């Protein structure tokens with residue numbers, strides 16, 4: 001990490017170099033934008049068709065057909081959820097947290113899309129409502145629903161503490177996917193990927209740039225709502241960190257269940273079609 005004391009002497013023009021203004025890596029003016037109003041209008045008269053309760057320190061999978069909606073709802077108490085998404089037809093196509101971050105920023109909200117990995121790179125889901133949209137960024141630089149974290153996992157925990165813990169989000173998601181696909185845990189584990197940290201409040205410290213978390217502002221009744229752009233297989237873990245105010249990767253924190261609801265609209269949004277895979281030729285010619 002960046003240290004306060006530097007070993008190397010500054011060049012004379014150090015300040016001038018620091019003053020260079022940043023440019024946005026990926027200007028999104030050319031990115032096709034979803035017609036959010038059409039999506040939101042499609043909710044009128046929708047029907048709830050499925051409901052899955054995710055128990056604390058566990059994960060559950062769910063299916064959302066293209067053109068339907070799903071919500072992740074806080075119930076009973078503040079709780080963070082770790083979300084994985086795959087194409088229902090092919091788990092090789094999965095959520096790409098890094099590129100989603102590059103396109104939409106460190107934390108997601110209404111109107112942002114969840115992109116799939118290369119070579120697919122297409123929107124998997126669009127966020128259509130976020131009851132925590134009011135939070136913005138706090139004085140620490142923290143915000144909710146990040147795509148900067150990875151997921152708590154037993155390997156990092158082993159590295160840092162020397163101990164075994166089997167209810168990290170990575171393991172929970174692995175078990176849920178194994179159960180859904182009817183395949184052994186070791187076989188499906190590589191398909192588990194970096195998550196959308198639903199309801200988690202995170203940022204980077206200003207002095208050292210370290211990843212931090214703080215108590216989530218989520219309260220029962222809050223939800224994050226998505227429109228499925230393609231047929232989705234999802235899995236959600238109710239993180240053992242609970243509201244992530246103190247620690248994760250243990251049974252110490254107070255944990256609560258999360259609810260996933262799937263809604264089928266009466267009609268699909270006006271003008272919407274499910275996006276095709278990315279159009280790059282894949283020739284990689286020199």
Ligand SMILES: [Zn+2]
Pocket residue numbers: 082151152168169170239240241248
């Ligand atoms: Zn976790």
